[in-house]
Amino acid sequence: MDGNVPGNGPRRRRPRVLFVDDQREVATTLSGLLASEGVECRFADNGEAGLERLLAEVFDLAILDLRMPPGDWGGLWVLRELSQRGLLVDTLVLSGEAGQSETIEAIRLGAHDFVVKDKASVELAARVRETLVAAAKARSDFAASRLPAPVALPYQRMQVPQDGEARFRAGLAAAEAAVRFSALAAIAVARARGRLDESLLSQMARPSFGTWRGICRHLLPTVREHGLGRWIEAVCVPEMDVIVRHRNDSVHGGGVPAGGVDQALTDVLGWLDFFVLTVRSGIPVDLVVAGAMTFTGTAYNTELSPLSGAARSVGVARTEVATPLVSGRVYLASANDYVDIWPLILAGAGPAGDWNVRVLDGFHETRRGKTSSTDRLKYVDCQTGERLTSQERVVDELHGAEAP
Numbered sequence: 001m002d003g004n005v006p007g008n009g010p011r012r013r014r015p016r017v018l019f020v021d022d023q024r025e026v027a028t029t030l031s032g033l034l035a036s037e038g039v040e041c042r043f044a045d046n047g048e049a050g051l052e053r054l055l056a057e058v059f060d061l062a063i064l065d066l067r068m069p070p071g072d073w074g075g076l077w078v079l080r081e082l083s084q085r086g087l088l089v090d091t092l093v094l095s096g097e098a099g100q101s102e103t104i105e106a107i108r109l110g111a112h113d114f115v116v117k118d119k120a121s122v123e124l125a126a127r128v129r130e131t132l133v134a135a136a137k138a139r140s141d142f143a144a145s146r147l148p149a150p151v152a153l154p155y156q157r158m159q160v161p162q163d164g165e166a167r168f169r170a171g172l173a174a175a176e177a178a179v180r181f182s183a184l185a186a187i188a189v190a191r192a193r194g195r196l197d198e199s200l201l202s203q204m205a206r207p208s209f210g211t212w213r214g215i216c217r218h219l220l221p222t223v224r225e226h227g228l229g230r231w232i233e234a235v236c237v238p239e240m241d242v243i244v245r246h247r248n249d250s251v252h253g254g255g256v257p258a259g260g261v262d263q264a265l266t267d268v269l270g271w272l273d274f275f276v277l278t279v280r281s282g283i284p285v286d287l288v289v290a291g292a293m294t295f296t297g298t299a300y301n302t303e304l305s306p307l308s309g310a311a312r313s314v315g316v317a318r319t320e321v322a323t324p325l326v327s328g329r330v331y332l333a334s335a336n337d338y339v340d341i342w343p344l345i346l347a348g349a350g351p352a353g354d355w356n357v358r359v360l361d362g363f364h365e366t367r368r369g370k371t372s373s374t375d376r377l378k379y380v381d382c383q384t385g386e387r388l389t390s391q392e393r394v395v396d397e398l399h400g401a402e403a404p
Contacts, residue, residue, distance in 0.1 A: 013270055014040045015060035015132055020050030020078065021094070022068040026117075030063070030094075033124050039132075047074030051081050054089055058230075058278050061131060064111070065094045066102050073102055079109035086284045088142070090135040092127060094120065136273065143276045148287040149311035150181045150345060150359045153382045155272070156310065164261050171268040172247050173385070176209050177359075178275055181345075182231045183212040184360060185285070185332050186219040188341040191400050195222050201398060202371050206362050209247045213240060227283035227334035234278040242267050285334045289347050289355065290325035291316065300324050304333070307347055311355040311382070340400060343377060343393045350383075357382040364389050371395060 017039045021027040024045060031041040042059070044050035046069040054062060066075035075093050082089050091111045095103040103114050112131045115123050143155045154177040158170040190196045200218065203211055216235040223229050246264040249257040257264035279285070291303030299320040306315055307330060325331060325338060330347050332339040343360070350356040358379035366372050373396035378389050 013274060014038055016040045016042065016058065017128070018042050018044060018050065018053060018057075018059045018062045020044045020047060020062060020068070020075070021065040022046050022074070023065070027065075030120055030124060033121060034128060037125055037128060039128070046070065047078045051078050054078075054082070054087070054281070058274075058281060060090065060135060060277065061128065062089055062091045063094065063128075064091055064106075066106060067096065076102060076105055076109065079106055079111060083109055087282065088138075088280045090131060090138070092131055139273060139276045139280055142280050143272075145309040147276070147279070147308060148181060148285075149307050149309065149355065149357045150287075150382050151178050152309045153177075153311065153357070158272075164265055168257075168261050168265040168268065169250070171265060171272065172243075172250060175243055175268055175272055175275075176212070176247065177382075178272070179209060179212045179216065179235050180207075180359060180361070182228070182235050183215040183219075184344040185228050185339075185341065186216060186223045186232055188332055188339050188344055188400075189226050189228055190219050190222045192339045193222065196399075201395065204360070204362060204398075205365055205371060205375075210244050213244065227285045228332070230278050230282035231275075231285065234275045237274075240271065243271050283335060285332065287341070287345070288331050288333050288338075290327050290329055290331060290338075293324060293327065295324075296320065304331075305355075307355055307357065311347075311350075311357050313349060313353055313355050342400065343397050346379065346393075354383075358388075361387060363395050 015038070017034065019027040019031055019041060022045055024043060027043050034041065042053070044053050048070055050062065050064065064075040064078055066073055068074040070077055079091065093103065093106040093111045093114045094117050095114045097103075097116060106114060112134060113127055115127050140159070144152055144159065146152070147155065154170075154174040158167065158174045160170070162170065187196065187200065197218065200215055203215065213235055216232045220229070220232045220236055223232055246257045246267060287307035288304040289307055291305060293300050293302040299322060301318055301320050302325055303316050303318055305313055321338060326340070326342070329340060329342045330345045332341050345360070346358045347355045358381055360377060361380045362378045363375045364378055365375050373394065375395045376389050376391070377393040377395065377397070378387060380387055
């Protein structure tokens with residue numbers, strides 16, 4: 001994926017629509033019906049080309065012709081591929097007739113709706129408009145309930161009704177949480193691959209919004225092929241400079257962004273929506289807490305608790321993994337791969353049936369400007385926002401490996 005895809009970013013981002021149809025002239029004509037909708041249209045000439053673009057780029061909506069290659073029903077093939085890969089791409093299908101079994105199957109596979117081709121000139125624009133509104137609501141729900149808890153919890157706080165300036169500050173906190181988590185996850189992936197640059201550790205003593213983003217930029221080549229790659233690309237878009245500037249204006253410039261709160265809030269909410277769109281339509285990346293484990297003779301049957309949404313300790317599942325996981329540790333899970341993220345993110349059982357989640361936010365230097373392996377790590381409590389210094393975790397443990 002190219003993080004600089006036209007239309008990506010917070011300011012004046014137009015929804016991107018992909019037409020997948022083996023009749024380019026028909027697709028071009030249909031795209032003309034959306035001229036007044038303010039969307040940016042792109043094209044793919046068959047199901048395989050469409051899937052390739054959906055894997056590589058970010059689209060708000062894909063409009064699929066049902067009857068096209070591969071096979072007779074390439075639109076269904078695309079929907080099945082998206083479903084099997086866990087990619088939540090919002091779709092409409094173009095159908096020959098409303099009641100045919102293939103249209104019903106498309107809806108079952110996750111398409112939002114269908115448009116009969118013969119009625120497209122009358123119905124397509126309204127249907128696209130409705131679907132884009134529904135998709136935006138689905139993204140918001142996904143962010144609050146399905147994203148890893150270190151990102152979802154600040155996002156939930158942002159959704160509480162409040163005035164413009166308070167919501168702007170909550171939005172900035174949610175954006176910073178998303179960038180911080182992306183950086184910490186990228187560090188864990190790089191560490192697991194033996195490619196962690198030691199110079200990054202010194203940057204993490206007193207990290208800022210810009211520091212976390214800089215770490216993402218630095219590690220993007222290392223994690224690009226991991227499911228996390230799309231997360232990091234969303235953080236690295238040039239338009240993020242605007243968000244960093246708003247944050248600096250807010251913190252260092254007297255609390256009010258230079259261009260005013262309303263424009264700054266629009267920019268922050270726009271980037272957050274783009275970030276969620278990017279993540280939701282990509283390979284799933286989750287946080288899990290490892291629990292009890294049993295060796296079956298060929299694999300380790302392990303309890304995994306999801307660490308998403310409000311971080312409720314419910315829904316424990318069991319899965320088989322090739323190598324043992326450390327009970328109580330948090331892991332980054334993607335495509336049946338589990339990356340140990342300790343001690344960058346910690347989770348402990350809370351008093352009310354939830355997880356107490358803490359994310360790394362620097363370390364306490366015994367001598368300012370001089371990093372020691374025994375300097376204590378500092379964390380942010382994701383539920384309360386409180387910052388605290390660990391009495392147990394130290395800088396040397398950022399290299400991972402040993403059980404706590």
